Amino acid sequence: MRSLMRCITLFVLLLWSASLTLGVGLQAQEPLDCEDPFIPDATPAYYLGQGAVLIEQGQVARAVEAYSCAIEGDPTYAPAYARRAYAYAIMLDDRAALADYEQALTLDETLVDVYINRGALYTTLGNYGLAISDYSLALALEPDNVDALNNRAVVHAIEGNYDLALADAQAAIAADPDDVTAYATQGAIYSALSTQSYQTFIERGDEYARLPAGSPTGVMSAIDNSQRTGDMGIWLRFQVPAEQ
Amino acid sequence: MIRRLFSSLLIAVLAMTLFTVPTLAQNTQEKELPECPIFEDQSTDVRISYYVGEGLGYQRSGNLGQATDSFDCVVLVIDPSYVTGYMLRGRVLAQQRLLEEAVDDYTRAIELDSSLIEAYNNRGVLYMSLGEYDEAAADFARTIDLDPNFIEGYNNQAILSALNEDVDGAITILETALSRSNIADILASLKNPDRPSDAEFPKFDSINARPYALLGIMNSLKALQNYEDYITLTRSGADSRITSAAGMLESQFTFELRLDDGSWLLQANYDPFKE
Numbered sequence: 001m002r003s004l005m006r007c008i009t010l011f012v013l014l015l016w017s018a019s020l021t022l023g024v025g026l027q028a029q030e031p032l033d034c035e036d037p038f039i040p041d042a043t044p045a046y047y048l049g050q051g052a053v054l055i056e057q058g059q060v061a062r063a064v065e066a067y068s069c070a071i072e073g074d075p076t077y078a079p080a081y082a083r084r085a086y087a088y089a090i091m092l093d094d095r096a097a098l099a100d101y102e103q104a105l106t107l108d109e110t111l112v113d114v115y116i117n118r119g120a121l122y123t124t125l126g127n128y129g130l131a132i133s134d135y136s137l138a139l140a141l142e143p144d145n146v147d148a149l150n151n152r153a154v155v156h157a158i159e160g161n162y163d164l165a166l167a168d169a170q171a172a173i174a175a176d177p178d179d180v181t182a183y184a185t186q187g188a189i190y191s192a193l194s195t196q197s198y199q200t201f202i203e204r205g206d207e208y209a210r211l212p213a214g215s216p217t218g219v220m221s222a223i224d225n226s227q228r229t230g231d232m233g234i235w236l237r238f239q240v241p242a243e244q
Numbered sequence: 245m246i247r248r249l250f251s252s253l254l255i256a257v258l259a260m261t262l263f264t265v266p267t268l269a270q271n272t273q274e275k276e277l278p279e280c281p282i283f284e285d286q287s288t289d290v291r292i293s294y295y296v297g298e299g300l301g302y303q304r305s306g307n308l309g310q311a312t313d314s315f316d317c318v319v320l321v322i323d324p325s326y327v328t329g330y331m332l333r334g335r336v337l338a339q340q341r342l343l344e345e346a347v348d349d350y351t352r353a354i355e356l357d358s359s360l361i362e363a364y365n366n367r368g369v370l371y372m373s374l375g376e377y378d379e380a381a382a383d384f385a386r387t388i389d390l391d392p393n394f395i396e397g398y399n400n401q402a403i404l405s406a407l408n409e410d411v412d413g414a415i416t417i418l419e420t421a422l423s424r425s426n427i428a429d430i431l432a433s434l435k436n437p438d439r440p441s442d443a444e445f446p447k448f449d450s451i452n453a454r455p456y457a458l459l460g461i462m463n464s465l466k467a468l469q470n471y472e473d474y475i476t477l478t479r480s481g482a483d484s485r486i487t488s489a490a491g492m493l494e495s496q497f498t499f500e501l502r503l504d505d506g507s508w509l510l511q512a513n514y515d516p517f518k519e
Contacts, residue, residue: 037293038300039328045283045290049297049314052282057305066297079283 034069044070044077051083055090063087078107082114089121097121112138116147123155131155144175150182157189162196165189194220212237280317291322296332303336311336327356331363343370361387361394372404380404393424395451402458406465414462418455427452468493 037046051066067084070077085100101118104111119134135152138145153168166189172182198216202209213219213234222234282298283291299314315333318326334349350367353360368383381404387397398421405414422428430446433439471490475482 037297038332039293039296041289041293042296043290043293045286046293046297049282049294049299050301051297053298053301053305053307 034072044073044080046070047073048079048083051087055083055087060087060090064091076107078104078111078114081107082111082117085114086117089117094121094125110141112141112145112148115141116145116151119148119151119155123151123158128155128159146172146176146179146182149175150185153182153185153189157185157192162189162193191220277320278313278316280321288323292318292326292329295322296329299332299336303339308336308340312340325356327353327360330356331360331366334363334366338366338370343374346370347374359390361390361397364390365394365396365400368400368404372400372407377404377408395421395425395449395455398424399451399454399458402455402462406462411462411465411469415459415466418459418462421455422459425449425452427455431456464493464496468497 034047039046047066047070051063051070054060054063054066064084064087067080067087070080071084074080081100081104085097085104088094088097088100098118098121101114101121104114105118115134115138119131119138122128122131122134132152132155135148135155138148139152142148149168149172153165153172156162156165156168166186169182169186169189172179173186176182195216198211198219201211211219213222219234226232226234280291280295283294295314295317299311299318302308302311302314312333315329315336318329319333323329330349330353334346334353337343337346337349347367347370350363350370353363354367357363364383364386368380368387371377371380371383381401384397384401384404387394388401391397398417402414402417402421405411405417425448427448430448433446468490471486471493474486475490
């Protein structure tokens with residue numbers, strides 16, 4: 001009889017385990033049901049939490065469903081429009097994204113993240129003026145917002161305004177020296193500036209004008225090497241003698 | 245509907261393996277406070293809603309560690325008196341096989357709300373898996389004290405009784421469970437030969453049907469016990485048909501009622517997402 005009890009213990013425990021395992025797996029594809037939050041006093045933010053997980057997991061269409069549930073629960077809830085807009089932007093549904101960004105800002109014009117994300121969408125769409133405008137609005141609300149500064153620097157760089165771009169990238173670094181993004185942006189701006197300078201060198205030199213290391217890429221590689229090894233030879237090639 | 249789902253969520257019984265004796269140490273309270281920056285400037289109910297939604301999203305996708313982090317935000321940072329937060333975290337901890345910590349969470353929930361049937365029930369199941377049968381029995385008894393129609397309490401009491409080698413007691417408990425709902429009447433109506441073929445299938449909570457399944461198991465156990473008694477007495481002279489029948493039953497308990505084709509028995513009622 002004792003062995004029987006061990007048997008029944010085993011199978012009952014295994015059944016419990018099986019039920020949970022199967023349940024988790026099956027549920028992943030079930031549609032969201034706006035009427036059934038798991039807590040009775042849920043606010044629309046409940047669906048924003050679910051949406052955040054779905055975005056993180058790449059289930060963007062389902063995240064849109066979650067955000068729509070939040071909007072259904074409270075059509076005046078600006079953060080839900082803001083997040084759904086971001087999801088639409090990921091899905092390349094630009095029109096829907098812009099409509100939701102607009103609605104979010106109509107409901108709450110102080111949502112800094114919405115200006116930033118809409119600015120990024122405008123940048124992607126090539127509407128640089130509108131992008132600059134959104135980033136500037138974000139910075140009017142939060143002057144030290146690193147993301148806004150960095151993103152505006154990018155747009156300035158795209159438009160060839162490297163001085164403005166550098167100013168914004170450096171402001172971002174000053175605002176938060178631990179945020180690495182702006183360092184990359186600043187590096188890219190300097191790269192663009194270097195390319196621009198080499199181009200000027202080539203344009204103004206004669207047909208024999210050549211860079212000391214052969215090409216812009218060669219120079220950058222040599223400089224990178226000099227910083228790692230301490231061999232400053234590349235710099236010596238840029239020296240010129242005084243005219244006698 | 246919401247209330248039913250909530251109830252279903254809370255009675256989710258948890259995956260088990262045999263572990264050591266629970267200490268009720270407040271392990272979770274020793275955890276470093278998590279960072280919970282989302283909606284930091286918003287009201288408590290907004291923040292709780294967000295992190296509960298996030299936690300359930302992680303749990304649904306099997307990211308149990310992240311689900312625990314979300315529920316940590318609820319009970320360690322936002323509102324240490326939020327009972328549902330402990331229930332939710334307890335369930336995830338149990339899924340992670342952190343049974344003692346899960347017991348702690350249900351205990352905390354009971355401290356905050358001593359009438360919470362689901363917390364007693366879930367803690368009782370955890371105690372069962374930890375081999376603490378006396379504590380489990382007390383918790384299941386408490387569920388029935390609080391609600392004499394709480395069928396899950398009877399079902400779990402019956403399983404516990406069988407584990408304590410009292411199959412007859414288990415059968416009595418299950419028969420009581422059947423008498424506490426209208427499931428027998430529903431069954432009779434379904435078996436009625438005059439029932440129209442196009443009649444709508446009756447609606448009822450499937451948990452009420454489970455005592456029949458458990459009764460089947462208990463009676464099979466009794467049958468096997470009788471077969472084994474016969475084989476013990478007759479030894480090599482046992483009728484081969486009885487020996488075969490005993491072997492088949494034992495095989496069922498070893499194989500058929502396990503993972504592959506036995507999960508029908510308990511799956512729906514222990515899965516809060518299934519509803």
